Amino acid sequence: MSRVQIGLQDNDESRYIVAAIEEDNPTAIVHYEPALIRIENEGHLQINRESVSEQMGMDWDVQSIHVNLVTLTGNIDEDDDYFRIEWAN
Amino acid sequence: MEAKKLNVKEKYRLLTRDLDWEFSYEDRKEAFPYEEFEGIKITDWSKWEDPFRLTMDAYWKYQAEKEKKLYAIYDAFAQNNGHLNVSDARYVNALKIFLTAISPAEYAAHNGFAFTGRQLGGIGARIAAQMQSIDELRHIQTQIHAMSHYNKHFEGFDEFSHMHDRVWYLSVPKSFFDDARSSGPFEYIVAISFAFEYVLTNLLFVPFMSGAAYNGDMATVTFGFSAQSDEARHMTLGLEIIKFLLEQHEDNVPIVQKWIDKWLWRGYRLLSVVAMMMDYMLPQKFMSWKEAWELYFEDAGGALFRDLERYGIKMPACAELIAKEKDHLSHQTWWTFYTFGHAAAFHTWTPSAEEMDWLSEKYPDSFDKWYRPRFEMAAELAEKGERFYSEGLPQLCQTCQIPMFYTECGDDRPDDTCYRSTHYQGERFHFCSDHCKDIFEDEPEKYVHAWLPVHQIFQGNCGGADLADVMKYYKLNDGAVNADYMGSSDEQRWKALKGIA
Numbered sequence: 001m002s003r004v005q006i007g008l009q010d011n012d013e014s015r016y017i018v019a020a021i022e023e024d025n026p027t028a029i030v031h032y033e034p035a036l037i038r039i040e041n042e043g044h045l046q047i048n049r050e051s052v053s054e055q056m057g058m059d060w061d062v063q064s065i066h067v068n069l070v071t072l073t074g075n076i077d078e079d080d081d082y083f084r085i086e087w088a089n
Numbered sequence: 090m091e092a093k094k095l096n097v098k099e100k101y102r103l104l105t106r107d108l109d110w111e112f113s114y115e116d117r118k119e120a121f122p123y124e125e126f127e128g129i130k131i132t133d134w135s136k137w138e139d140p141f142r143l144t145m146d147a148y149w150k151y152q153a154e155k156e157k158k159l160y161a162i163y164d165a166f167a168q169n170n171g172h173l174n175v176s177d178a179r180y181v182n183a184l185k186i187f188l189t190a191i192s193p194a195e196y197a198a199h200n201g202f203a204f205t206g207r208q209l210g211g212i213g214a215r216i217a218a219q220m221q222s223i224d225e226l227r228h229i230q231t232q233i234h235a236m237s238h239y240n241k242h243f244e245g246f247d248e249f250s251h252m253h254d255r256v257w258y259l260s261v262p263k264s265f266f267d268d269a270r271s272s273g274p275f276e277y278i279v280a281i282s283f284a285f286e287y288v289l290t291n292l293l294f295v296p297f298m299s300g301a302a303y304n305g306d307m308a309t310v311t312f313g314f315s316a317q318s319d320e321a322r323h324m325t326l327g328l329e330i331i332k333f334l335l336e337q338h339e340d341n342v343p344i345v346q347k348w349i350d351k352w353l354w355r356g357y358r359l360l361s362v363v364a365m366m367m368d369y370m371l372p373q374k375f376m377s378w379k380e381a382w383e384l385y386f387e388d389a390g391g392a393l394f395r396d397l398e399r400y401g402i403k404m405p406a407c408a409e410l411i412a413k414e415k416d417h418l419s420h421q422t423w424w425t426f427y428t429f430g431h432a433a434a435f436h437t438w439t440p441s442a443e444e445m446d447w448l449s450e451k452y453p454d455s456f457d458k459w460y461r462p463r464f465e466m467a468a469e470l471a472e473k474g475e476r477f478y479s480e481g482l483p484q485l486c487q488t489c490q491i492p493m494f495y496t497e498c499g500d501d502r503p504d505d506t507c508y509r510s511t512h513y514q515g516e517r518f519h520f521c522s523d524h525c526k527d528i529f530e531d532e533p534e535k536y537v538h539a540w541l542p543v544h545q546i547f548q549g550n551c552g553g554a555d556l557a558d559v560m561k562y563y564k565l566n567d568g569a570v571n572a573d574y575m576g577s578s579d580e581q582r583w584k585a586l587k588g589i590a
Contacts (some may be wrong), residue, residue, distance in 0.1 A: 002392030005246065009314050022114040035302035035310050043538060063097065063143070066151045067158075069321045070091060070314050071291050073389045075396070076325055080096045089395040 001043040002087040004074035008037045013056075014068045020051035036070060044074070044086035099144035121210045127273040130338035137333045141322060148220055152227070159315045161230060166308040167238050176245070176304040176372040178583035179574050182435040183297075183370040184236060185245040186362060189434060191261045191293070192232040192435075193253040195316075197223035199264035201277050206510035208274040214333075217326045218278070224319040225382030231315065235308040242586075243579050245434045246458040248564040251327045252434055255551070257542035257561050258426075259360075264539060265359050271535070275334065276348050282327030284352030288390050290320055296381040297334050299370040328393075342401045347531075350405040357411055361422045368419035368448065369440060377451035378419045387412070390537040406523045416455035419564040420448075424463060425494045428479040428587060432556060434565050436574035439468040454529035459503055476573055482543045486537055488525035495521050514538060534545040 006012040006021075013053065018037055021028055028041040033049040039045065062083050074085035093326040112120060124131070153552035165171075175181065209215050230533070240246035241430030253259050256258050269280040331349075334341045364378035374386075394404040423437070430437035440448065443462065448456045470477050483492030497505045513533045520526040529536050552562025560567040569578050584590070 001397055003388065004392070006390060007317075009318075010527050034299040035314065036299050046516075047390050062152075063141075064151065066143075066318060066322065068318070069156050070317045071295055072324070073392060075328070078099065078140055078142065087392050087396050089392070089398070 002044050002089050003040050004072075004085045004087055005038060005040045005071045006045060006085060007070035008039075009068045009070055010037050011068065011074055016055040017047060017052050017054045017065070017068070019051055022043065023055075024051050025046055044084060047083040049081045054076050062064075092183075096181050097142045097554070100144045100400045101139070104144045104214065105138075105212045108216070110173055112521050117210075121208060125206045128340070128344050129274050129275045129334060130340055131210060132337055133449040134214070136336065137211045137329065139213055139217050140329065143217075143220065143322070145216075150222075155315050156231075157189075159311055162232075163238075163308060165368040166235075166311075171307050172239055173241050173586060174305040174307070178579050180306065180370065180372050181243050182240055182245075182437075182574070183366045184306075184364060185238055186231065186370075187309075188236045189249045189256070190259055190362060191250050193234075193250060193259075193305045194262045194266050195228040195232065197263075198271060198281060199223075199229070201266065201270045201281060205278050208429070209278070209398075214278075214326075214330065217322075217329075219293065221282075221323050221326060224316075224323070224576065226348070228312075228316045228319070229532045233311045235312045238308060239322065240583065244566065244577075245455055245570040246287060246540050251564050253255050254567070255542075256434060257432065257546075258491075259540050260540065261362075262359060264455050264490050265355055268355070270566070273497060273575055278330050279326070279334075279345060279348040280352040280355070282323055283331050284349055285356045286320055286380060287327035288353060288386065288393070289356045289360060290317075290324075291296050291385040291389070291486055292360055294320060295385065297363060297367055297371075297391055300367060300373075301374045310454045313477060331397070331402075332400070335397070335402065346350045346402055350404065350407065351528050351531075353405045354407040354522075354528070355489065357407070358521075358525070361418055361491065364419035365422040365426065368451075369423040369444075372444075374444070374447050377448075379451060380414045382411075382415050384389075410499045410522070410524070413501070417459070417496065417503050418499055420452070420456065420460040421494050421496065424460070425483070425492055427467065428477060429483070429492075431477045431478045431572050432560070433562070434570050436572065436577050436579060438574040439464045439471065454486040454504065465582070471573065478572075482546060485541045485543050486521035487539060487541070488520060489528050490539065490541060491521055493521045499523075 008017060014037055018030060018039065020057055021039055022030065023071040024047070025041050025045050028039050028045060033037040044046070047062070047065065048063050062078060062080065065083055072085055077082050077086065118124070172181075180498060184540060199222050202218045202225060206215050206218035206222050209218060236246055253272055269277050272280065293499065294313050294317040298310050298317065301551060302310035334345050367376070367378045367381065368470050391404075394402065418508040427437040427439070442586055443455075445461055449461065467477055483494070485491065486493055493506065493508060495507050496503045497507050509523060509526040511520070511526055511530055512518075514536075514537075518529060518537070520529065542551070546559055557567055560571070565571060
């Protein structure tokens with residue numbers, strides 16, 4: 001399985017997104033680099049609107065990921081309720 | 090009755106349906122004249138979809154939010170004399186390279202995407218390219234704004250645009266984008282969106298920007314990550330366009346493979362300067378070029394190419410040579426700039442003893458054996474007041490336009506300079522590598538008239554025969570912007586600002 005990766009700016013908003021990612025993707029590894037949070041996982045990684053909203057205590061729009069997103073790898077599948085990256089190999 | 094709220098997929102479908110139209114009385118081929126000449130076959134544009142499904146309203150909303158955040162930080166940076174918080178003034182020289190080499194390339198990318206955003210026949214791809222065109226314009230604007238603060242305190246920033254069109258090493262990024270922009274729309278998008286953005290720009294905008302943060306440069310890391318948040322979308326466009334082309338027709342596979350082979354190599358050569366910026370120009374070291382290459386290319390790019398195998402796409406052959414060059418690239422590039430530092434628009438220096446130890450640790454197989462003795466000797470000479478500068482002008486590669494300093498790493502002879510040449514229409518052309526030679530031989534007409542800065546100087550087209558004349562032509566303030574950092578006006582100003590004796 002290839003690893004997928006997502007990078008987010010290290011800031012207050014991302015903190016909640018990362019907490020939601022850790023909750024929904026228990027095997028994900030989180031690296032804290034200068035100004036950047038980089039998260040890796042085998043095969044796929046999913047961010048759920050519900051989990052992030054729960055963490056933030058407010059409704060979170062999946063498309064607002066663009067504001068804090070730095071980089072990613074993998075094929076993207078995005079809908080109103082989730083954002084997913086995945087390699088098929 | 091209350092209108093039903095549309096979900097993202099429906100909104101995007103409506104956007105891409107409503108902005109396109111059938112050509113009922115005009116010839117579609119005349120509307121998209123560049124769609125066929127590259128040999129690419131498209132059977133159904135409607136199969137192309139942006140996985141982000143970004144509609145115009147969402148695009149403007151999130152871009153505005155990014156800009157607001159960015160400019161709040163610029164204000165804070167300027168109001169609080171942020172330049173005083175960088176680790177050392179040597180660091181600022183990396184920013185000079187950024188502004189003169191990379192920012193104008195953002196403008197070239199803006200121009201190229203305006204072209205593809207008009208010429209691609211599918212509405213989804215056109216919208217994505219148009220958004221990217223606007224993004225690239227945002228990137229050069231935000232970069233100029235960020236650097237304008239440094240321009241008040243340091244040399245070498247003010248004439249970046251004039252320099253980009255003339256200075257010898259800046260012809261490297263300029264000719265890279267000229268090559269891409271003078272291709273057809275499909276080659277352009279494979280070159281920039283896929284090979285450059287998807288496979289390579291992470292190396293510039295992620296570890297280098299983390300390095301900027303690590304060195305206390307709040308303005309640069311902020312524009313870097315703000316730009317890179319657009320890049321995440323650009324990378325997606327790159328991957329989608331590749332998959333789309335490969336799914337549309339099997340005849341597209343060899344054409345796309347050839348473009349990937351070419352542009353991965355062209356992009357990698359261009360990143361030589363980034364390798365040097367990471368290893369030699371960040372006073373606080375964060376990640377070596379080699380580590381970044383392993384993480385962002387070998388690991389992430391490896392996964393990507395395994396994913397593309399099902400379409401018959403292979404990892405470009407040049408990856409083997411690149412893997413061998415990773416132990417040498419940054420050292421050879423910095424040495425070249427160090428020895429031609431009298432003709433550059435930024436300062437160079439020999440690494441300190443601690444920095445050399447860090448390089449030994451990060452490059453155990455190469456630094457102590459091949460490069461440490463050179464830098465120690467250079468430091469000794471400088472100490473004696475005999476700072477070494479190369480007297481001549483370097484030979485340039487006809488394709489990548491980089492001085493021919495690379496060595497035979499592929500053959501495990503890192504001490505032998507690599508020279509290749511070929512004949513075309515009775516003339517001999519020179520190259521830094523087999524890959525640059527292959528690119529030339531595939532399309533010689535495209536490269537024979539390359540504006541090679543060294544040739545232009547010798548032909549008398551750059552202000553005169555002396556260095557002082559050429560510097561004037563470049564609008565470089567000789568004695569202020571160039572040469573060693575030690576004893577420079579930047580150093581003096583920094584020491585005065587920081588109260589160092």
